[in-house]
Amino acid sequence: MKWDTLEEEPCSLARTVAVIGDRWSLLILRECFLRIRRFDDFQGSLGITRHLLADRLKKLVRFGVLRKIPYQEAPKRYEYILTQKGLDLYPIIMSIVHWGNIHMVDARGRPLLHEHKSCGKMFDPVMVCSECGEPLSAKAVHVHPGPGARKSSPVHASARERAKRAAESS
Amino acid sequence: MKWDTLEEEPCSLARTVAVIGDRWSLLILRECFLRIRRFDDFQGSLGITRHLLADRLKKLVRFGVLRKIPYQEAPKRYEYILTQKGLDLYPIIMSIVHWGNIHMVDARGRPLLHEHKSCGKMFDPVMVCSECGEPLSAKAVHVHPGPGARKSSPVHASARERAKRAAESS
DNA sequence: GACCATAAGTTCTATTTTAGAACTGTCAAT
DNA sequence: ATTGACAGTTCTAAAATAGAACTTATGGTC
Numbered sequence: 001m002k003w004d005t006l007e008e009e010p011c012s013l014a015r016t017v018a019v020i021g022d023r024w025s026l027l028i029l030r031e032c033f034l035r036i037r038r039f040d041d042f043q044g045s046l047g048i049t050r051h052l053l054a055d056r057l058k059k060l061v062r063f064g065v066l067r068k069i070p071y072q073e074a075p076k077r078y079e080y081i082l083t084q085k086g087l088d089l090y091p092i093i094m095s096i097v098h099w100g101n102i103h104m105v106d107a108r109g110r111p112l113l114h115e116h117k118s119c120g121k122m123f124d125p126v127m128v129c130s131e132c133g134e135p136l137s138a139k140a141v142h143v144h145p146g147p148g149a150r151k152s153s154p155v156h157a158s159a160r161e162r163a164k165r166a167a168e169s170s
Numbered sequence: 171m172k173w174d175t176l177e178e179e180p181c182s183l184a185r186t187v188a189v190i191g192d193r194w195s196l197l198i199l200r201e202c203f204l205r206i207r208r209f210d211d212f213q214g215s216l217g218i219t220r221h222l223l224a225d226r227l228k229k230l231v232r233f234g235v236l237r238k239i240p241y242q243e244a245p246k247r248y249e250y251i252l253t254q255k256g257l258d259l260y261p262i263i264m265s266i267v268h269w270g271n272i273h274m275v276d277a278r279g280r281p282l283l284h285e286h287k288s289c290g291k292m293f294d295p296v297m298v299c300s301e302c303g304e305p306l307s308a309k310a311v312h313v314h315p316g317p318g319a320r321k322s323s324p325v326h327a328s329a330r331e332r333a334k335r336a337a338e339s340s
Numbered sequence: 341g342a343c344c345a346t347a348a349g350t351t352c353t354a355t356t357t358t359a360g361a362a363c364t365g366t367c368a369a370t
Numbered sequence: 371a372t373t374g375a376c377a378g379t380t381c382t383a384a385a386a387t388a389g390a391a392c393t394t395a396t397g398g399t400c
Contacts, residue, residue: 013266016270016274018193022192023192026183030183048171089269092269095262100184110182113316115314128295129291143282143283145283146281148275148278148281
């Protein structure tokens, strides 16, 4: 599968993965949320090769996640800042950080703590239902095909076929 | 940077990216949450090469995200199911899907809709503060070094150096 | 008994991507 | 005139991926 076929999949996860589904994009975005904006700062803090950094920044700009803003003329220099579309990635970044905090920390504990300015407390992110406000778990969610679903979704094709065969043979 | 150096970074995001930070791992996990469990079903629904699928499943088992459970003897066959550690990835998957629903859908609309069984309504996931329950935004969060932080964090090294130079020259 | 199917991989080669380092161009300051 | 900052580009070697064929174990069919 090529990266550009991924963008066209009838699946919101696949399309998002086409944008952020590689390690460097996610690490670059982490830096963006930590107020890093310039090429050499990304390069220095991440240890990414300059070649790949240029490539990934270009991709994130192309997808509208980052915007190139000039911060000086002569010589013309740009910095990369998050668009609203990019800022909306915050729940993804935070849920990734939170999972790492729970499952991947060593004996020394968390590398970073997060303070919620509104309430002044150190917090963890919690994902809740927009309708009832209760915390979400995989088991409490049922999936339905939406208007953008593919007629015959490939997602369950072979599992469905096995189910059909089982039904026929009984 | 190698994948295994990523696991040891003093950053919960980097460590999580070492586990799920490639397109196939995320797509495999999507299938897991849609109740796909078997090798050929993953292969058929994703179109991933068998080689890479075997490799990624092995990695996810190694990290304790999936567990191999025998479902028949003679010949011995296994299926892959999510551990609790794997189930805890749900907020990550959901926030990725949600971002795609908002920013990457075409004219036809969302491929999938989600129903919250507890309240019976179609919902979107919302990330809130564990302490006050308010929705989170990047701007309302302040980051502090935690107990597992590196002494001299490389994260802001060059930005800090620039700040220092600016201070000295003024 | 020979032949086909199922399931879960493994092996092979060609292509693509990435790592690592060096190089380019523009301007400012010394 | 030289040095340094900044934002890239170019180069080659190493690693990862795609795509297809092959393997192993078993059960069922002609």
